[in-house]
Amino acid sequence: MPEKKCFYITTPIYYASANLHIGHSYCEVITDSIARYKRERGFDVFFLTGADEHGQKIAKNALAAGKEPQAFVDEVAKTFKDTWKAMDITNDDFIRTTDPRHVEVVQKVFTKLLNQGDIYLGKYEGWYCTSDEAFWTDSQVGEKHVCPTCGREVHKETEEAYFLNCKKYIPQLLKFYEEHPDFVPDGKLNEMINTFIKPGLEDLCITRTSFSWGVPIKENPKHVVYVWIDALLNYISALGYLSNDDTRFQKYWGKNAEIVHFVGREINRFHTIYWPILLMALGLRLPDHVYVHGLLLTRSGVKLSKSLGNAPSPLPLIERYGLDSLRYYMVREVPIGEDGTFTPKQFVDRINMDLVNSYGNLLNRTLSMIAKYFDGVIPSYKEPLAPAVKQAYQDINLYLNQYETEMDAYNVTKGADSAINLINIGNKLIEVEAPWVLAKDPLKKDELAETMYVLTEVLRVGSIMLRPFLVTKAEEALNQLNVPFEERQYQSIRTYGKLSGIQIGTMSQLFPRLDKDKEMAYLADLIDVHTGEHA
Ligand code: ME8
Numbered sequence: 001m002p003e004k005k006c007f008y009i010t011t012p013i014y015y016a017s018a019n020l021h022i023g024h025s026y027c028e029v030i031t032d033s034i035a036r037y038k039r040e041r042g043f044d045v046f047f048l049t050g051a052d053e054h055g056q057k058i059a060k061n062a063l064a065a066g067k068e069p070q071a072f073v074d075e076v077a078k079t080f081k082d083t084w085k086a087m088d089i090t091n092d093d094f095i096r097t098t099d100p101r102h103v104e105v106v107q108k109v110f111t112k113l114l115n116q117g118d119i120y121l122g123k124y125e126g127w128y129c130t131s132d133e134a135f136w137t138d139s140q141v142g143e144k145h146v147c148p149t150c151g152r153e154v155h156k157e158t159e160e161a162y163f164l165n166c167k168k169y170i171p172q173l174l175k176f177y178e179e180h181p182d183f184v185p186d187g188k189l190n191e192m193i194n195t196f197i198k199p200g201l202e203d204l205c206i207t208r209t210s211f212s213w214g215v216p217i218k219e220n221p222k223h224v225v226y227v228w229i230d231a232l233l234n235y236i237s238a239l240g241y242l243s244n245d246d247t248r249f250q251k252y253w254g255k256n257a258e259i260v261h262f263v264g265r266e267i268n269r270f271h272t273i274y275w276p277i278l279l280m281a282l283g284l285r286l287p288d289h290v291y292v293h294g295l296l297l298t299r300s301g302v303k304l305s306k307s308l309g310n311a312p313s314p315l316p317l318i319e320r321y322g323l324d325s326l327r328y329y330m331v332r333e334v335p336i337g338e339d340g341t342f343t344p345k346q347f348v349d350r351i352n353m354d355l356v357n358s359y360g361n362l363l364n365r366t367l368s369m370i371a372k373y374f375d376g377v378i379p380s381y382k383e384p385l386a387p388a389v390k391q392a393y394q395d396i397n398l399y400l401n402q403y404e405t406e407m408d409a410y411n412v413t414k415g416a417d418s419a420i421n422l423i424n425i426g427n428k429l430i431e432v433e434a435p436w437v438l439a440k441d442p443l444k445k446d447e448l449a450e451t452m453y454v455l456t457e458v459l460r461v462g463s464i465m466l467r468p469f470l471v472t473k474a475e476e477a478l479n480q481l482n483v484p485f486e487e488r489q490y491q492s493i494r495t496y497g498k499l500s501g502i503q504i505g506t507m508s509q510l511f512p513r514l515d516k517d518k519e520m521a522y523l524a525d526l527i528d529v530h531t532g533e534h535a
Pocket of ligand 1: 052232
């Protein structure tokens, strides 16, 4: 057996300033789907998420809530963990920037870079956005002096501060970009180069003295580390970088591991410019990809966000529609690199069309017909003779190949689409072959058997493909078909013919049909409570 290839995948660590909303869940669900897919493909996966718990904004929120910052973030981090549990997120670790294991790494990194001359003490004057905890230059804030990210007013701040010598690394960074054109897929790097690097990237101010809720540096403890530098280091502190036991780090940040960060577009800059610079300064390898996904917007095009208070939690949606429906909608309906809107109509239509009509229905019809025409036993597999059945096997291979290509490129939207297209091979075949007609003709017994057989394969293969998204229902479908353990494994996905003679399990409806008007009204209400927008 060749050694498993290591795959390290991360989401951002979410600001522990308030509860999570469906925008964050979107980021987490697509990443989780990739992690699950990679595990299915035999990779040794490590999937990290966590909480970003330092900074002025969080200290302010804690004060407003009448709590000590640590007690405040302890509570928020617990809600994060509970939410991810409710969404069946399969993260292997949950890092908090207040974890001692993380704080130590931040301090050690600071000392290392200070000693090697990549960090120096200077004075900072700049435009600061309190909400985004980001400093901006004159050209970035423009004449109106507003934050380019959130549009809020920025103010001037001056303080003694340490700087990271970014300028030194620009040639090396540009060379890296050139040599790794797929570092940031979909051309999402050009904007970064044009906006931030070409106009001249300044050294980055990486400490603050105006507040204390952060990691104090050992050399000068009135300084705390800038929240973004603190936060970015989570990706390696969680693996045990610079700790007594760095086995995980050697493994998942090793040269043979595949490393992918998933981030939303508004934090592209930090992950594609400053994070690589930090890693270069530390003499570490860079990630293979920073995958930049789009954002969920309100219907009038505003980002759903915690600070604007316009975004609902995923929990009521899970309670009403089930986790799999919500996960499926997010993955399938919002094209991964683009912004999308949570639209009640699209939600209801997508669930009814793909999960109820295509998937649930195919399972139901197939099982009922096997019960009716074959006493509940899957007929024997034989080389198919009927042209439509032969074609169905070819189409299974076609969509399966397409699925793998898309999922390998992290395109979960197209991956899910290929899986449903594969399921629809079965629905089309039922229309063409009309098993109820074949059943009446004794000369068509073989054709009926091969038709029913291929339908079970469509469902088996399709369910394995859907499993990263439909984390309970796909397995439930395999249970109803009574597919043996071995034939559920991804490595057996292309092995056809092993289901002959299986007694099918108990039938039940996978997804109830949603009443369009009723559910659209419910969803519009739920969303509008937060966004203040009406359809
Ligand atoms: O940025 N739609 O934290 P965060 C889709 N702590 N994704 C969204 C979204 C939306 N409406 N709103 C937020 C931070 N996100 C930092 C990260 S990592 C070293 C530090 C995504 O809680 C957002 O794009 O504000 C980002 O990828 C993630 O949620 C965390 O956002």
